[in-house]
Structure formats: C-alpha cells, structure tokens
Amino acid sequence: MSDIAFTSPHEVEVAFYAALARADLEAMMAVWSEDEDIVCVHPGAPRVVGLAAVRNTWQQLFASGPRLKIEISQQVISAGSVMAMHSVLQHVHLEGDDELHPPIVATNIFVLGARGWRMVAHHASPTPDLHAGDPDAPMLVH
Template structure:
C-alpha cells in the first residue's frame, strides 16, 4: 500500500464526481468497470449490471440542470487491487430551467457514500457506488416529535 496508490484512488473518486458535475455521460461510462457493477442511489433499489447502472446516470443527468458536489470526510482503504472510499457528498442541485430561462430553485442535500474501485490496466475503475441520505437534525427532530405522544 503506497501513497501513490491512495493518491490514484483519490483522483479516480474526484474524477467520478467532476464528471457528473459536467454532465459528461461518455466520460462517466469510461469510469465504470465492464464487469458486473452495482449502484444504490439515495432512495432507489439496488441497480445491478453495467447497463442498468449507466441508464440510471443517464436519467439523472437528463433531469438535473445543475449539480455540484463538495466532498468531505474522504477516507481511502486499500487491499490489493481493491479500494474502498467513504465520503460525505454535500450536494447542491437545481432543477430544469423555468420559463424565463433561469435555473429552478437550488436544493442542498447530504449523502454518505461508499465507492468501491478495482485496479485495472487502465487505472482504477468503479465497481460499486452506494449513497445513503443523511437526516438533518431538523428532520430528525420532526420525526422524534411526531413519534412522541401528545
């Protein structure tokens, strides 16, 4: 496990998010393994297989006018030719433009993610992505208040 390997995985992870920000579907396809891959978007069921996973990203990109990821708490673990990256995705996104041509309202969201990479002859490729939403304190407080007797 060398520092160079960790840097390469960090770069592959960053490239994954930058590619989504640019909406570059062709580049995104090249980041995934050709093998059996899997993906869980927040609130979605498990998607299996390259075709199903890539279709989901095509749908997301087609319906998201603007998205930006601010990654925090990034941690990389390596074992042989497999790397595990955990991070928090601080996401800012906006819907399709309204009639006046302006971007729809921006929405912030926190998602914790696990990205699994495998080393290939072409570099580190994504094997699996799993994103899970994080409840904010306000949302958690609402749930607790709703559950408590009046």
Template sequence: MSVDTAAIETVNQEFYAAIESGDLDKMTEVWAEDSAADQVSCVHPGWTLLQGRSEVLRSWALIMANTTYIQFVLTDVNTTVLGDVAVLTCVENILTAGEEGEASFAAGKVVASNVYIRTSQGWRLWMHHGSPVLQGDDDEEEEGELER
C-alpha cells in the first residue's frame, strides 16, 4: 500500500467516524474548501445533488442531529490515486437504530464513491456519492444465478 493510499484510507475512516459520533467539527476538517472554480459536492442516498461546502456541511449537521445511532462496516474498499486526486469506492454496510426510545434496528447497504483531493492540509474529501443497494428475497437468488 502506498503512503498516499494509506493517508486517503485514514481520512476516509475519519469521515465515517465523524458520522458515527455525530462530530460536526471532525466532519468539517475532513471536507475540502471550495475553490474559486469548483465546489465540493455530495449526494446522499435518495437526495438531490448538494453543492458548496456550507450546503454539504449543513446536510451532515441535519443527518447527525436526527440520527440516534449509526454504525458503518466498510467492505470492498478500493482506492485509486491519480496524481492529486484519489477515488475510493466502498460498500457501506449500515446499522441504524429506530427513533429515540425504540428498540428497533435496521440494516442497509450503500455503494459509495468518495473523491479526495490533495491540499496543503493533506487529503480532503471533495465529493461523496452514496447510492442505496436495493435488497430483497430475490437478490440472493439473482446473485446465485450470476455466479453459475
């Protein structure tokens, strides 16, 4: 593993740790600053495109304020470094709790693409795009058929 790959995967873990702990200060550190030419962007599963650092961070503040418990187990992590840009793809296996006071949990999967850029402060998140993976009884059968 290259030094860049290790650094990117560390920042990626910090990103998910910030979500899990509801730490908006840490989330703010992870995201890049907007440049004069381009803005950071984010697509949460089921949401429209958010552009601009303030809008993206506001969305995370809302999510964190309305999430009683969330845990991410990342699988299928793949990191590609192209100069000062890196793309990390992964599957977010997510466990969440029900509303406050409820003892229910829900699990789901999201395929995520996280684009990082090298800055003077180190690698920073430039774009996050999460797409839900639809799950049901038929999924296991279809996966089995594809493997044959």
C-alpha cells in the first residue's frame, strides 16, 4: 500500500512514466489503484486484470532493468471531478537503438478515491507505420 497521495491525474501520469523509465516496480505500483478491477494492456499483449496480475506484468517487463525512454505528446484529456481519461502518443526510445519507431497510442484512466488519484487502466497499442507500404492505401479502422 502506497502512502503517496497524488493530488491530480497529471501527477499520477508523471509518476507512471518516471517509474517506467527507471524500471521501478514499487514506484509503478504506487500509481495504481489497489482495487481488483484494474486493467492493463501492453502493446501486442493480452488484457491483464487484477492487482497481482498487473504487478506481475510490470515485474516481467522490468526484469532486465531500465532501458526505455518515453516521451508523450498530443495529450487529449477528458476529466470530471472523480474520473479522468488521458489519451497520449508514447514515443519510445530503446536503449542502444537509434531507429525511429512509430508511436504507441496509450489511454490512461484515473479515479479519485480516499487516498487521492490513482490509475485504474492503462491500454497501449502500436500504431501502424504510416511511412511503410502504399501511402495511398485506405486505412481500416475496424
């Protein structure tokens, strides 16, 4: 249980990406709600539900230590008094890889509880490489 009281969804999101960059499992789990209904979807991976399962996925991801630098851009925010949704583009830079990769689209959902704001969902999906293939090809959404 984390004693940190995040006062805004923005604080939670900053702490989330800082923990991700440092591969810091305890800091990562401090941003999450302790409810069992939390959800996490890593790029190209299945949906994970529940605190223990979410912790396990981050533990596996962090096993090899810090290796990511992530910058976010094009943030779209929808917020109310007890819930907020942030949609961002994550620009991921892998340690030792100078190649420019397409951004990852992420949705982060936060709720306000008795102990401040916490994350309840993180869903990250790869975007298509719009520079590869036929630039005139139609883009299918569904």
